[in-house]
Amino acid sequence: MNLIHSVDRKFVAGTMIFLILAGALAYCAQNNPTTLVFPPFGHCYGMRKGSERHLWMFLGDRTRFKNPQGLAAVKLKQNDKQGKKDDDELTVYGVNSGRHQIIYNKSLLSLAAYGKKGNKKGRFMNPEGIAANADGDVLVADTGNHRIVHLINRDNELHHLKYIGEKGEASGQFQNPSQVALTDENFLYVTDTGNNRVQIFDIDGTHLRSYPDPNHNLGLSFDSPEGIAVTTEKARWSRFHSAFFCVTDSGRARIRKIDMQGKTLATVVPADLPFDTVDFAYLAIDYYENIWVTDIANHTVHKFDRNLDYLASYGEKGSDDFQFDEPRGISIWRKFGQVFIAEKKSAQYYWIGIDLLDMTHKIEKDTLTVSYKLTETGRVHAAVMQADRSILTLAKDQLQTSGYQRLTASIDSLSTGDYTIAIKAKPTYSSRKYFVKEAQIPIHISTEK
CATH class of the missing domain: 2.60.40.2360 (Intracellular proteinase inhibitor BsuPI)
Known part of the structure; x- marks a missing residue:
């Protein structure tokens, strides 16, 4: 299958509404780092970075950035207009954890904020991870309430569907679940941080298995797992169609690539990188099964190949081009190579580039x-x-x-x-x-x- 596609301008405009990106023309000069590149002006109209000021322009006093966390980008079937001029529009969901809410784009021209602080329907307690699919399912790690919240996007409005799990140690229960990942087959992966395990569910919330699995012990164990990303043989946008998942744990200082039997295939620790300390926050996997991780401590994004061999780090501390301020949530739309990254007080939008x-x-x-x-x-x-x-x-x-x-x-x-x-x-x-x-x-x- 050939990945090569072009991105419709309106498609990109749709993805950018969530990010409220406003910036100058950003074109990649040859002396700049180019593992990630800025979309050319004609495809995003100069809008690639958003701040609190831009958020206020769309939502007024209803919200502000406060501890942004996970991101999920998806093309909803309900917004997919087929034809020669396919106006693809991404819906991008972002967890605004400190405000206990989800921010997302309802259309090309409007944003919405869903959720308040609490434990009832429509309420969260310091949520962190988020995952979504084309059918409108949205799964949120409601960390402080020890549960997963299943929302549904109908006609570009979020609605509560159900809860998955409750506080506890039994299968299907959680202690401070941190992050979630959803496969193309709609299997939900959850880092159950307080119980030192990863749990797998179907889309209806039925518990399927856990890692480590006491019935198939391959020496796997976790130490407060948080970040998670997964890909499978049936992933639509995958070059190799491998099946594995990646997890960060050990105080967010370790990344592991694990197969579906629970065998560790590769490991990354700080000594493998040109940094003294790390804070691996969120993970993502792209079309070529390269593995990306945001690093809050070093204000950068690390990229590894599909064998978890280090390729490069992109970004440094700051607010200018090629810089980040505590990057955390990351989502990659594999079909086109769009990358969305949340920061402490903003969000950024890139295309996957290439560097020599x-x-x-x-x-x-x-x-x-x-x-x-x-x-x-x-x-x-x-x-x-x-x-x-x-x-x-x-x-x-x-x-x-x-x-x-x-x-x-x-x-x-x-x-x-x-x-x-x-x-x-x-x-x-x-x-x-x-x-x-x-x-x-x-x-x-x-x-x-």
């Missing part, structure tokens, strides 16, 4: 070897240049996966002189039409024996 890192070369005898790291699967063109002319092609529109890559070529046909190795990389998502990452390094070739 750690580019080096060596010449041994008559062989040139070029090495580099890609932060995303992409199409790569590489050549040896002289005076802006391509002298030797190393790769031509070659599809390469994220991680370290190496190109080799014989240079016995080249004469002594100064050359440039030029590499261009394009992502496969929507950003491919608007963004190319370019990198160059000078080399000297000597044919003297």
Whole structure:
């Protein structure tokens, strides 16, 4: 299946209403980090970052940002208009935990806030995680009330449907559930933080199993699990259709990739990253099964490949471009590669891009070897240049996966002189039409024996 799609302008405008993004034209310069890129002006009209001021413009005094947490982005079937000009519109739900509510876009031009503080219908107590599907189901980890709240979106209005679970230690009960994830088959994964486990339910709230499973003990155990993301063989937008889930635990200092039998496949701890400490908050998985995690302590977003090998970190503390202030909730619309990230007092919107890192070369005898790291699967063109002319092609529109890559070529046909190795990389998502990452390094070739 070919992922390559383009994003309709109105589609993007719909996704942006939730974020109330207002900013200047943001186009990716070549000297900027490009693991994530800003949508071009024509697709979001300069709106890619929202603040409390913008929230007030839509909802007035009814709310303000107070400890934002989870995000969920989905295309509702009720808003999917089929045809040659498909006006796809994302609905994006955000948990405004400190105000005990969910903020979401009802249409291209309106926002709504659902919920108040309490334990009755329509009320939450410091909710955190959220998940949603195309049928309008919305599942919220009502952390302080020790339950999952099942809402339904009908005609772009949220309504209470049911509760799942209550406070306790038995199967189907919770102690401060933190986050939720929903598969395409509508299996609900919940990090039951206080009970040190992950519980699985069907969409009706029937408990199916727990990890660790006492009947199939593979040595798995959790220490206050919080973040969770999942993908399965039946995921619609998945390149590999693998089945696994990822969890953060141990004081949000560890990430693990776990298969559906409960076997740990890979682990990340602070020593694996170029940071002394971490605070892994929320997880997301993209089309290529790369794993993303927000890090509140370092004001950044880390990206790992599908084997949980580190690729890159994007962002630093601040309020300017390429910066975050305590990023937390993250949601990726896999079809197009849109990324939504909640911050302490705002939210940001990106497209998945591609970066070229750690580019080096060596010449041994008559062989040139070029090495580099890609932060995303992409199409790569590489050549040896002289005076802006391509002298030797190393790769031509070659599809390469994220991680370290190496190109080799014989240079016995080249004469002594100064050359440039030029590499261009394009992502496969929507950003491919608007963004190319370019990198160059000078080399000297000597044919003297």
